[in-house]
Amino acid sequence: MAIDPPSLPVTDDLLVVPQEPATDALYVHVPFCTHKCPYCAFACTDEYEYSDFDRFHDGIDQELRLRTSHQGRRQLKTLYYGGGTPSALGARGLRRLTRSVEGRFDLSSLSEFTVELNPGQVDDVMAVELASLRVDRTSLGAQTFHQEHLKRLGRDHEIPDVERSLRALTAVGIEAVNIDLMYALPLQTTTEFVEDLKTALDLGAVHLSLYALEFEPSTPFGRAKANGKMIPTDDGIAADMFLRAREVCAEYGLHWYEVSNFARPGFESRHNQAYWENRPYVGIGPGAYGRIADIRYRNATETTPWHQALQQGRDPAVEKDLLTDEIDAIETLVAGLRTRAGVRWPEPPGVRNWEHREKTAKKLADEGLAVLTEQRFHLTVRGMLVLDSILLRFLPTSDDAT
Numbered sequence: 212m213a214i215d216p217p218s219l220p221v222t223d224d225l226l227v228v229p230q231e232p233a234t235d236a237l238y239v240h241v242p243f244c245t246h247k248c249p250y251c252a253f254a255c256t257d258e259y260e261y262s263d264f265d266r267f268h269d270g271i272d273q274e275l276r277l278r279t280s281h282q283g284r285r286q287l288k289t290l291y292y293g294g295g296t297p298s299a300l301g302a303r304g305l306r307r308l309t310r311s312v313e314g315r316f317d318l319s320s321l322s323e324f325t326v327e328l329n330p331g332q333v334d335d336v337m338a339v340e341l342a343s344l345r346v347d348r349t350s351l352g353a354q355t356f357h358q359e360h361l362k363r364l365g366r367d368h369e370i371p372d373v374e375r376s377l378r379a380l381t382a383v384g385i386e387a388v389n390i391d392l393m394y395a396l397p398l399q400t401t402t403e404f405v406e407d408l409k410t411a412l413d414l415g416a417v418h419l420s421l422y423a424l425e426f427e428p429s430t431p432f433g434r435a436k437a438n439g440k441m442i443p444t445d446d447g448i449a450a451d452m453f454l455r456a457r458e459v460c461a462e463y464g465l466h467w468y469e470v471s472n473f474a475r476p477g478f479e480s481r482h483n484q485a486y487w488e489n490r491p492y493v494g495i496g497p498g499a500y501g502r503i504a505d506i507r508y509r510n511a512t513e514t515t516p517w518h519q520a521l522q523q524g525r526d527p528a529v530e531k532d533l534l535t536d537e538i539d540a541i542e543t544l545v546a547g548l549r550t551r552a553g554v555r556w557p558e559p560p561g562v563r564n565w566e567h568r569e570k571t572a573k574k575l576a577d578e579g580l581a582v583l584t585e586q587r588f589h590l591t592v593r594g595m596l597v598l599d600s601i602l603l604r605f606l607p608t609s610d611d612a613t
C-alpha cells in the first residue's frame with residue numbers, strides 16, 4: 212500500500228529555512244490568472260484585485276527573508292517564475308518581483324531564468340522588460356492552434372498571439388522559447404495534433420512540453436466527465452498521438468528527454484533538472500512546493516492565509532514531510548524515471564526495503580518496459596507510455612516510513 216511520507220506538525224519551531232547551502236534553485240509561484248481554465252486544478256485564481264498584487268509582493272519579500280534568514284546572500288543557478296501566470300503581474304510587477312529576489316540572492320552566476328507567459332499578455336514592452344531583467348528562457352501556454360479546441364479549453368488568448376509573442380521575444384534576444392501544447396483533447400484528431408506540433412516548431416520553438424488533457428475531479432471538465440457530458444480520449448489513441456509527436460519532434464531536431472518534454476540539444480530545462488534529480492530547491496509564493504534539506508513543504512494555496520502567516524512571522528507551509536533516507540531514495544527513483552536517462556543503479560547500500568524494488572525493476576526489464584544495466588535503470592518508450600502505473604509500483608510503503 213502506498214502511503215505519504217511522515218508528516219511533521221506545522222509549528223514555528225519547524226520553520227522551513229535552509230540549514231545548509233544545498234540549494235541553488237528558486238521557484239516563485241505566481242497564483243494569478245486572468246481566467247481560470249475549466250480543466251485546471253493548479254493553485255491559481257482568477258478572482259483577484261490589484262490590492263492582491265501588493266499583498267503578493269509583500270508576502271514574497273517576507274517569505275524570501277524567512278527562507279534565507281540563516282545564510283548570507285547565496286548564489287542562485289536557476290530561477291523560475293511559474294504559476295498561475297507570472298505575466299499577469301505585468302512588466303512592472305515582474306520587475307518588482309525580480310528586485311525582491313535580487314535583494315536576497317546573488318544572480319550574477321544565474322545560468323537560467325525562466326518565466327511562464329500567457330501569449331495574450333506578451334507585447335513589446337513586456338519583452339523589453341524581460342530582456343532587461345536578463346530572462347533568457349520563456350514558456351508560452353499555446354495549448355493548440357485550432358480555434359475550436361482552444362475555445363473548448365476556455366483559453367483567453369487568440370491563436371495569432373503566440374506568433375506575435377515569439378516575434379517580440381526573439382527580437383529582444385530571448386531565443387529559448389518553450390511552447391506548451393495539449394493533446395488527447397475532446398474530438399481532436401491526430402492530424403490536428405501533428406499540425407499543432409508543426410506550427411509550434413515552424414514558429415521557432417526550441418522546446419516543447421506536451422500534456423495529455425486530464426479530467427481532474429475538482430474541475431468543470433472533471434465534473435462533465437463524471438456526468439457523461441465529456442468523454443476522455445481512448446488511452447490507445449492518446450499513446451499514438453504521443454508517438455507521432457516523438458517522430459515529428461525528431462524530424463525537427465528535438466530529442467525526447469523527459470516524459471513530457473522535447474528539446475533541441477542544449478535547450479533542455481536546467482531548472483526542472485533539480486526536480487527530476489530530487490535536489491533541494493527553495494519554493495516561495497502561495498501554493499508553492501519546496502524541498503529544503505530533508506524537509507519537503509507545501510505552502511498555503513490561497514494568498515490571504517499565506518500572507519497572514521508571513522505577516523505574523525509564521526511559516527506559510529501547511530504541509531511538511533520529513534524525507535527519511537528510504538523515502539528520499541525512492542523519491543529520487545520515481546522522479547528520475549520521468550527522464551529518458553533514468554537513474555543511477557543500484558541505489559547505495561543501506562537503504563532498507565529495497566529488495567522488492569529491485570525485483571520490480573528486473574521484472575519491468577523482462578517485460579520490455581525498462582532497461583536495467585549495472586549502472587543505470589531507465590524506462591523504454593513502451594514503459595514511458597505507462598509511466599504512472601510503473602511509478603505506483605515504486606512508491607513508498609508503510610515499511611519505508613518506519
Ligand code: SF4
Binds near residue numbers: 243246247251294352
Ligand atoms: S492559464 Fe494555466 S494555470 Fe491559469 S487557469 Fe489556465 S491552465 Fe491553469
